[in-house]
Amino acid sequence: MNSYVVQTHHLSKNYGDYTALRQVSIRLKGGHIYGLIGQNGAGKTTLMRLLAGLAFPTEGSIELFGHSGKYPLQEERKRLGCMIEHPGFVPYMTAKQNLKLHRMMRGVPNEEIEDELLELVGLADTVRKKARDFSLGMKQRLGIAIALLGSPEVLILDEPINGLDPLGVIEIRNLLRQLCEERQMAILISSHNLPELYQTATNYIIIHKGEIKQTLTQEQLDERCKHHILIRCDQPEKLTSVLETELGTLNYKVMPDRTVKLYDCLDQLERVARAIHDKGIVVTKFNVEGETLENYFISCLGGEGDA
Numbered sequence: 001m002n003s004y005v006v007q008t009h010h011l012s013k014n015y016g017d018y019t020a021l022r023q024v025s026i027r028l029k030g031g032h033i034y035g036l037i038g039q040n041g042a043g044k045t046t047l048m049r050l051l052a053g054l055a056f057p058t059e060g061s062i063e064l065f066g067h068s069g070k071y072p073l074q075e076e077r078k079r080l081g082c083m084i085e086h087p088g089f090v091p092y093m094t095a096k097q098n099l100k101l102h103r104m105m106r107g108v109p110n111e112e113i114e115d116e117l118l119e120l121v122g123l124a125d126t127v128r129k130k131a132r133d134f135s136l137g138m139k140q141r142l143g144i145a146i147a148l149l150g151s152p153e154v155l156i157l158d159e160p161i162n163g164l165d166p167l168g169v170i171e172i173r174n175l176l177r178q179l180c181e182e183r184q185m186a187i188l189i190s191s192h193n194l195p196e197l198y199q200t201a202t203n204y205i206i207i208h209k210g211e212i213k214q215t216l217t218q219e220q221l222d223e224r225c226k227h228h229i230l231i232r233c234d235q236p237e238k239l240t241s242v243l244e245t246e247l248g249t250l251n252y253k254v255m256p257d258r259t260v261k262l263y264d265c266l267d268q269l270e271r272v273a274r275a276i277h278d279k280g281i282v283v284t285k286f287n288v289e290g291e292t293l294e295n296y297f298i299s300c301l302g303g304e305g306d307a
């Protein structure tokens, strides 16, 4: 048996003539947090609904814990916990009452799990507060607690940090990291943009118009958003000739605003500065910078993004 807990094979979903997902093949392992990133309408929720069994694929197949086929999948889906679209709360009930309701509906016998989960998601001290008075972050955390009721091995969360303030994002990030490390869960979380999920996920799956554009690890992402020295000066042509002849590099780019990005010599800033200065070039900017995550995300989408 392979070590993937979730696999999809050429999964497609049509709504009438419209193809919401096209030939999507992904593989998830325990102990990783996968960020599913795509703009509005990219197909994130559709993919999650297919995995959760809330909709059926037009083509392709799903494998959970090495099993596929209608009845084995029904069985294996008990090992999944999902929060997709709006978590269903009763507004006039407290967090604990909502959790109890879902526990009973799910047939989870262990009553102690209610307090354990409220503690885990940081809602233990909201004793009297009704769900209708919860902040967005509290609602997200209650949704995650409900998804964790069956002690799942795979957690699927649709936009769990969308709309949260920076502190809320950090809290959810810490919770997901803890679940991933302590329980070796595979966690799939969706988001509209890459920077929002940066450092929450360990792996990234970029989806655009129903197709997977890129899958990469955190390390690969960091490598691709690679750093450079940004130089602005009075004579860019002379600068590039200095880079080539004095520093022996062709690894630079002249930008439309005539600044120059040098991808080499990042550990030799003084040598670069001296070589430029010695040729009488007047430098007005000399900074180490990196490609922004936004720009990288947009480039993955073929420059079509508005993120």
Ligand SMILES: Nc1ncnc2c1ncn2[C@@H]1O[C@H](COP(=O)(O)OP(=O)(O)OP(=O)(O)O)[C@@H](O)[C@H]1O
Pocket: 015, 018, 020, 038, 039, 040, 041, 042, 043, 044, 045, 046, 047, 192
């Ligand atoms: N039941 C449906 N009937 C028809 N079209 C649908 C249905 N569900 C989704 N779609 C369409 O499929 C496409 C993908 O939708 P989906 O909700 O999966 O995108 P998403 O990436 O989750 O977007 P968002 O970030 O806005 O939630 C959209 O164009 C959407 O309008």
